[in-house]
Amino acid sequence: MRVPASWLLGIVGICLLAACGGGYEAPLRVGVNNWPGYGTLLYARDLGAYDGAPVRLVELASSTQVMDALKVGKLDAAGLTLDEVLKLVHDGVPLSIVWAMDVSAGADALLVRPEITQLSDLVGKRIGVEQTALGAYMLDAALRAGGLKAWDVDVVPMPIDEHVDAFLQRKVDAVVSFEPVIQQLRSADARVLFDSRSIPGEIVDVLAVRRDVLECCEDRVRRLLKGQIEAMRRLRETPQHAIAAMTPRSGLTEDEFQAALDGLIIPDVEANAALLDGASASLGATVERLADIMLERGLLVRPPEVSGLLDGRFVRIEGRAR
Numbered sequence: 001m002r003v004p005a006s007w008l009l010g011i012v013g014i015c016l017l018a019a020c021g022g023g024y025e026a027p028l029r030v031g032v033n034n035w036p037g038y039g040t041l042l043y044a045r046d047l048g049a050y051d052g053a054p055v056r057l058v059e060l061a062s063s064t065q066v067m068d069a070l071k072v073g074k075l076d077a078a079g080l081t082l083d084e085v086l087k088l089v090h091d092g093v094p095l096s097i098v099w100a101m102d103v104s105a106g107a108d109a110l111l112v113r114p115e116i117t118q119l120s121d122l123v124g125k126r127i128g129v130e131q132t133a134l135g136a137y138m139l140d141a142a143l144r145a146g147g148l149k150a151w152d153v154d155v156v157p158m159p160i161d162e163h164v165d166a167f168l169q170r171k172v173d174a175v176v177s178f179e180p181v182i183q184q185l186r187s188a189d190a191r192v193l194f195d196s197r198s199i200p201g202e203i204v205d206v207l208a209v210r211r212d213v214l215e216c217c218e219d220r221v222r223r224l225l226k227g228q229i230e231a232m233r234r235l236r237e238t239p240q241h242a243i244a245a246m247t248p249r250s251g252l253t254e255d256e257f258q259a260a261l262d263g264l265i266i267p268d269v270e271a272n273a274a275l276l277d278g279a280s281a282s283l284g285a286t287v288e289r290l291a292d293i294m295l296e297r298g299l300l301v302r303p304p305e306v307s308g309l310l311d312g313r314f315v316r317i318e319g320r321a322r
Contacts, residue, residue, distance in 0.1 A: 025054040028213070028220040031066040031078035032059060036179075036260040037102030037205045038079040039246040040231040041224075046245055047234065049227030054220050059249070070095075070210070077209040077221070082283075082290055083133030083299070085208050090304040094211040096311040099225055100267045100275045100283065104178075104203035107263030108134070109195035110142045111167075111185045112174040119146025119193060125173040126154045128166050133294045134203065138176045140293055141202070142194040164188060179263050180256035196263075201275070202286050214311065225314055232266055269318045277312030284310060 032038040044050065045057055058075060060066050067084055069075040070093055079101055080088070089095055116122065119142060129135040143150065156172050163175045164184050174193070177185060182192070196203045207228075209221055235242040247257040267275060275283040287306055294300040 025220075027054045027056040028217055028224060029074065029076045030055065030057050030207075030224060031069055031075040032057060033061065033063050033066055033079070034059070034250045035063075035079070035205065036246070036250055036252070036257055037264055037266075039250060039257075040101070040228055040235060040266065041079065041207075042249060043234070043242060043246050044227030044231040047227070047231060049230050050223065053223045054217075055224050055227070076213040076217070077207060077224070079205060080208050081134055081205055082203075082287060083137070083294060085206060085309070086133070086287070086291055086294060086304050086306075087299065088208075089306070089309065090300050090302070095208040095309070096211050096214060097206045097208050097276065097283070097309055098214070098221060098311050098314050099207040099228065100272050101205045101207055101228075102264040102266055103201055103271075103275075104196035105200065105263060105265045106195045106197050107182070107260060108138050108176075108178045108203050109182050109192045110138065110174060110176050111182065111190035112193045114189055114191055116173065116191075116193065119143075119148065122146065122148060122174065123152045124154065126156050126171070128156045128158045128163055128172040128175040128177075130160055130176070131157045133290060133297070133299050135176050136293055136297050136299070137203065137290055138196070141199045142176070145194060145198060179260035180252055182263075183256060183259050201282055202289075204275070204283060204286065209311075211308075218313075221314060222317065225318060229269065229318065232268065235266065269315060272315045273312065276310045277315045281310050281312065 030041065032041055041057060060069065063080065063084055066075070066078045066080065067088060070078055070088060071091065085095055085097060127139065129139050158166055160177065160181060163177045163181050166172045167175055167185055167190055168188055175185065214221065243254060243258060247254045250257055252260065275281060287309060291300065291304055291306065295303065
């Protein structure tokens with residue numbers, strides 16, 4: 001059946017009113033995996049911060065699933081590591097970082113056998129490392145701290161779930177790992193020789209949003225961040241209750257979850273301003289250094305476009321609202 005043009009115009013008008021007026025608002029779809037640093041977003045939902053709001057958290061099993069969903073447009077925003085953001089931008093996904101979720105302060109580490117007592121002892125040793133930019137970044141930082149180069153050690157690529165067995169079976173002399181695996185390795189007599197406390201502010205998990213979504217849906221992003229700020233306040237003021245609420249979906253025990261949080265700094269509004277806002281934003285230098293390492297290791301084939309990657313507008317808004 002043919003439909004008169006006037007009918008079509010009317011239908012289009014109704015749709016536009018629904019999208020832009022007081023009708024249905026498509027939810028901001030935010031992807032997260034079960035990393036403890038993203039737990040505050042889910043805790044905010046538990047607290048009712050997003051009740052009646054066009055915000056929907058999408059829980060996925062891995063960062064790979066989160067990245068794939070962003071690539072095909074099934075997500076508008078996500079919790080990601082910096083290297084994941086750079087890889088997505090490199091692959092053509094237009095993202096901006098609007099919030100720093102956590103900063104590693106001991107949650108990432110180089111662990112070694114007891115007989116290895118200083119970084120210079122690593123010469124000729126086998127070091128297990130995940131084939132990720134984060135693993136490469138941590139190893140690079142540890143080697144630089146010891147005055148070593150990559151060719152001074154034998155790098156053994158291996159996924160995180162093989163770290164403990166490889167260490168126990170003496171397939172490696174050291175591993176670059178993160179919580180909660182650090183606790184498991186320490187139980188196997190591994191000792192921390194270098195960790196992210198030595199490179200403050202450099203290993204960061206962030207909230208990244210598609211740039212087209214930022215242009216149309218700023219209010220929804222603000223609502224998401226208000227929930228994050230409230231969850232952070234509850235975590236600070238009633239930590240036992242908050243951790244008990246956040247732990248079950250993480251797949252960790254409460255002790256493991258607490259250990260992971262102990263190795264993280266959860267940045268408040270002021271700390272986010274220092275990381276993200278203005279020409280002196282400290283995260284900018286980290287982004288450039290990480291991009292260089294990713295290029296050197298073949299994780300990127302060309303420099304990613306990072307202009308506009310850090311978006312401090314929401315930090316400024318929340319700072320004024322306090």
